[in-house]
Amino acid sequence: MSRKIERLINLTIALLATKRYLTKNEIFSSVEGYEGSPETKERMFERDKDDLRNLGIQIEVGGFDPAFDDEAGYRIKSENYSLNLGTITGTEIALLSLAAEAWRGAALDDAAQSALLKLRSMGVESDMDSIPNISLQIRTPQTNFEMISQAISQRGVLKFSYLSKDLEVQHRSVAPYAIATHRGFWYLAGMDLDRKSLRTFRLDRIEGEIETSRGSNEYAIPEDFDILKSLEAIRKPERATLDIRKGKAHLLRVQALSIIDKGEWDEITLEYQDLTYVVDSILWHGDDVFVVAPDNLREAVVDALKVLVGLHG
Amino acid sequence: MAKTPQTPISRTSRLLDLVPYLAAHQGIELNSLAKDFSVTANQMVADLTTLWMCGLPGYTPLELMDLSFDSGYVTIHNAETLSKPRNLTSEESIALLLGLDLVVQSLPEERSDLLAIATALRNKLAERANLPSPVHANSSGDSAIRTSILHAISAKKSVEISYHSLYADVITSRVITPLEIHIEETHENVWAYCESANSFRSFRMDRVLESKEVKAPARTSHPNHSSESHSIDFVLRIHSRLRDAVERFSINKADMAGDIHKQAYSQQWLIRSVLSSSGAVELIAPGMTRESIALTAATLLRKYETH
Numbered sequence: 001m002s003r004k005i006e007r008l009i010n011l012t013i014a015l016l017a018t019k020r021y022l023t024k025n026e027i028f029s030s031v032e033g034y035e036g037s038p039e040t041k042e043r044m045f046e047r048d049k050d051d052l053r054n055l056g057i058q059i060e061v062g063g064f065d066p067a068f069d070d071e072a073g074y075r076i077k078s079e080n081y082s083l084n085l086g087t088i089t090g091t092e093i094a095l096l097s098l099a100a101e102a103w104r105g106a107a108l109d110d111a112a113q114s115a116l117l118k119l120r121s122m123g124v125e126s127d128m129d130s131i132p133n134i135s136l137q138i139r140t141p142q143t144n145f146e147m148i149s150q151a152i153s154q155r156g157v158l159k160f161s162y163l164s165k166d167l168e169v170q171h172r173s174v175a176p177y178a179i180a181t182h183r184g185f186w187y188l189a190g191m192d193l194d195r196k197s198l199r200t201f202r203l204d205r206i207e208g209e210i211e212t213s214r215g216s217n218e219y220a221i222p223e224d225f226d227i228l229k230s231l232e233a234i235r236k237p238e239r240a241t242l243d244i245r246k247g248k249a250h251l252l253r254v255q256a257l258s259i260i261d262k263g264e265w266d267e268i269t270l271e272y273q274d275l276t277y278v279v280d281s282i283l284w285h286g287d288d289v290f291v292v293a294p295d296n297l298r299e300a301v302v303d304a305l306k307v308l309v310g311l312h313g
Numbered sequence: 314m315a316k317t318p319q320t321p322i323s324r325t326s327r328l329l330d331l332v333p334y335l336a337a338h339q340g341i342e343l344n345s346l347a348k349d350f351s352v353t354a355n356q357m358v359a360d361l362t363t364l365w366m367c368g369l370p371g372y373t374p375l376e377l378m379d380l381s382f383d384s385g386y387v388t389i390h391n392a393e394t395l396s397k398p399r400n401l402t403s404e405e406s407i408a409l410l411l412g413l414d415l416v417v418q419s420l421p422e423e424r425s426d427l428l429a430i431a432t433a434l435r436n437k438l439a440e441r442a443n444l445p446s447p448v449h450a451n452s453s454g455d456s457a458i459r460t461s462i463l464h465a466i467s468a469k470k471s472v473e474i475s476y477h478s479l480y481a482d483v484i485t486s487r488v489i490t491p492l493e494i495h496i497e498e499t500h501e502n503v504w505a506y507c508e509s510a511n512s513f514r515s516f517r518m519d520r521v522l523e524s525k526e527v528k529a530p531a532r533t534s535h536p537n538h539s540s541e542s543h544s545i546d547f548v549l550r551i552h553s554r555l556r557d558a559v560e561r562f563s564i565n566k567a568d569m570a571g572d573i574h575k576q577a578y579s580q581q582w583l584i585r586s587v588l589s590s591s592g593a594v595e596l597i598a599p600g601m602t603r604e605s606i607a608l609t610a611a612t613l614l615r616k617y618e619t620h
Contacts, residue, residue: 030371081399083398099408102412112408113351131427136415149406165555166556251479290613
């Protein structure tokens with residue numbers, strides 16, 4: 001095992017140190033570890049290149065010189081290999097440490113920790129005293145992050161099965177644009193290639209494995225794309241006036257734009273976009289909440305109540 | 314101790330990251346180096362031994378990396394080619410970007426200087442990673458409250474919290490001695506000794522509305538109101554909006570044929586959940602709960618018809 005590791009590291013060093021493209025034969029004769037028949041060396045080299053690419057190391061192919069021969073050459077450009085964030089301060093490293101620490105125990109914990117090791121290798125000490133003592137926590141048990149984030153940065157297409165409102169399993173092909181949290185859940189937004197429109201998908205509603213296309217740069221993300229807008233304000237928000245019992249309905253109270261004291265009850269106003277969602281949350285509170293306006297919201301609540309009485313009465 | 318399985322690829326990756334880390338931390342103690350990379354000291358010695366054999370073509374002492382680690386402290390020389398840290402992977406960039414989102418949202422208002430730095434840093438990272446706008450995380454808890462509770466855990470102090478009990482829909486003030494923060498599914502919980510109830514309790518972090526440190530735990534015992542510890546068997550029939558029902562009642566999709574038998578631990582939760590399904594689900598049993606849902610719905614309906 002360690003011979004393979006030594007060879008990969010020696011190959012990386014050789015390709016990084018060279019100022020020009022190295023041909024395969026130059027690599028085989030100078031980099032330690034390539035042994036056996038020409039076919040064996042060839043196979044070893046192909047596998048090594050794939051392994052390095054899987055580590056995110058870009059190997060450039062080039063150096064064709066028609067005047068001599070047309071053998072391809074290889075090198076790793078230092079500007080692609082190494083982290084280049086320009087000058088960085090101790091305060092910035094401290095902020096990034098805080099950002100990485102937020103993943104403790106969550107999906108991208110390992111990635112956050114390895115990112116932190118790289119940042120701490122830049123030779124700038126983290127200045128934790130320059131930032132306030134705050135502690136953050138990202139909550140997500142999701143494991144599809146790795147695949148989705150890679151697909152977004154490489155502009156590759158995702159294929160997955162998605163649960164519809166009626167629990168049908170639908171097959172989707174999506175050009176992913178973005179991921180974001182919204183109301184405590186993770187969402188993926190992107191162009192649904194079959195339905196030819198922008199859609200959002202809640203990650204925990206994806207069934208089974210996600211497949212990614214092998215290609216890259218298959219689409220472009222529109223420059224003005226804003227995932228928060230696509231999750232939030234699809235429609236113009238409506239305004240509702242509700243009576244809520246004193247000391248009750250705290251979930252609605254925290255959303256209130258205004259509160260008027262009416263004795264036993266308080267009158268609040270709030271904004272909503274999704275009628276179904278707001279009816280559900282009004283009914284959660286039973287007789288502690290009463291809709292004053294608008295009429296269509298009152299009607300929706302009354303309709304739901306009629307069904308409830310019909311089913312249970 | 315090592316979290317990831319030892320494949321040649323993962324070890325190669327670690328060794329490549331080890332070189333710049335050593336270059337930036339010359340003379341680091343072997344044990345703390347192992348800890349920083351989440352491996353055992355033995356594994357770290359094995360890693361360093363492998364690295365020692367690597368270098369530029371030629372592989373004479375002049376071209377090999379120069380490592381010294383036999384005194385328990387590690388130094389590296391002659392490793393210029395690998396001495397810059399590797400570029401971030403897309404996954405690492407996303408982790409930092411999402412983390413920075415939370416940082417930006419959690420900085421105190423008076424630190425606008427840091428806000429500007431964090432925002433600029435976020436933009437720079439996003440651009441380098443070819444991810445100009447696509448990721449965004451929202452903080453769903455209050456970082457001041459987390460900080461206060463974490464501080465109480467490490468200082469072994471008590472805090473007075475105001476807590477929203479969701480099913481009872483009341484806000485109570487309690488004195489708790491927090492012991493740890495743990496994550497259940499997507500929620501963060503505080504496991505604590507509740508001085509007000511004289512027992513161990515779990516509190517949802519996002520329902521803690523306020524937290525302030527108190528000098529000594531106030532051992533005033535409150536009456537234990539409505540502890541519904543025994544479970545309630547219920548039967549549910551789903552009429553529409555299947556996905557919503559599955560998610561709300563945590564139903565296993567394999568059990569979707571016919572009526573659904575489940576257990577609840579709170580009568581209030583069961584009633585509220587059925588009401589807020591707006592008629593998409595029907596509670597078949599228990600009969601008493603079914604009647605109470607019918608009564609609440611009918612009473613409310615009459616109120617709408619007369620007001």
